[in-house]
Amino acid sequence: MPEQSNDYRVVVFGAGGVGKSSLVLRFVKGTFRDTYIPTIEDTYRQVISCDKSVCTLQITDTTGSHQFPAMQRLSISKGHAFILVFSVTSKQSLEELGPIYKLIVQIKGSVEDIPVMLVGNKCDETQREVDTREAQAVAQEWKCAFMETSAKMNYNVKELFQELLTLETRRNMSLNIDGKRSGKQKRTDRVKGKCTLM
Numbered sequence: 558m559p560e561q562s563n564d565y566r567v568v569v570f571g572a573g574g575v576g577k578s579s580l581v582l583r584f585v586k587g588t589f590r591d592t593y594i595p596t597i598e599d600t601y602r603q604v605i606s607c608d609k610s611v612c613t614l615q616i617t618d619t620t621g622s623h624q625f626p627a628m629q630r631l632s633i634s635k636g637h638a639f640i641l642v643f644s645v646t647s648k649q650s651l652e653e654l655g656p657i658y659k660l661i662v663q664i665k666g667s668v669e670d671i672p673v674m675l676v677g678n679k680c681d682e683t684q685r686e687v688d689t690r691e692a693q694a695v696a697q698e699w700k701c702a703f704m705e706t707s708a709k710m711n712y713n714v715k716e717l718f719q720e721l722l723t724l725e726t727r728r729n730m731s732l733n734i735d736g737k738r739s740g741k742q743k744r745t746d747r748v749k750g751k752c753t754l755m
């Protein structure tokens with residue numbers, strides 16, 4: 558799918574089977590499947606309203622299997638916002654996000670300038686390995702937002718993408734107020750004004 562210059566690019570990372578594709582498919586198509594089909598990489602587009610115009614949310618669902626470091630770096634370089642997904646049923650899936658978070662910081666400089674959401678999916682499951690407080694503590698340490706979701710029950714899915722846009726809107730506003738815009742920040746400044754899902 559060709560990229561367009563006004564695309565706002567969101568990249569979804571996380572270990573295999575945590576529910577990345579399920580979250581994206583629930584959001585974009587409103588569907589959910591119980592069967593597990595591992596993803597190589599898929600990209601979806603969703604039109605969103607930005608102020609008085611529209612722009613496109615481009616969502617890249619990455620593979621949960623081993624992704625080549627060069628591919629990971631490329632996805633991060635091109636991304637404007639990131640969703641880091643783990644499953645609340647797997648502590649290991651939360652731990653596996655550590656290296657990807659560090660790579661984002663390394664490539665982007667700081668996560669304070671870009672919207673990053675830590676997401677605990679499968680919160681409908683009762684057999685938890687990660688409780689909410691534990692995940693909140695990680696999010697605090699990483700200076701990013703946190704949300705629990707269930708792609709299965711359609712819980713907090715739309716809210717997750719809306720929150721990401723709200724973070725971006727706030728970031729733009731604070732940049733406007735400060736009047737400071739470095740070249741790097743300007744590159745990610747794709748959506749303007751108040752952005753909402755259509």
Ligand SMILES: Nc1nc2c(ncn2[C@@H]2O[C@H](COP(=O)(O)OP(=O)(O)OP(=O)(O)O)[C@@H](O)[C@H]2O)c(=O)[nH]1
Nearest residue numbers: 573574575576577578579591596621679707708709
């Ligand atoms: N209970 C529950 N199961 C879910 C949820 N989201 C996804 N699943 C199930 O978890 C399995 C894996 O979901 P996927 O969306 O394919 O996971 P993924 O992270 O995209 O996996 P990879 O493509 O390997 O990276 C599937 O069987 C889904 O039905 C959820 O919110 N709750």
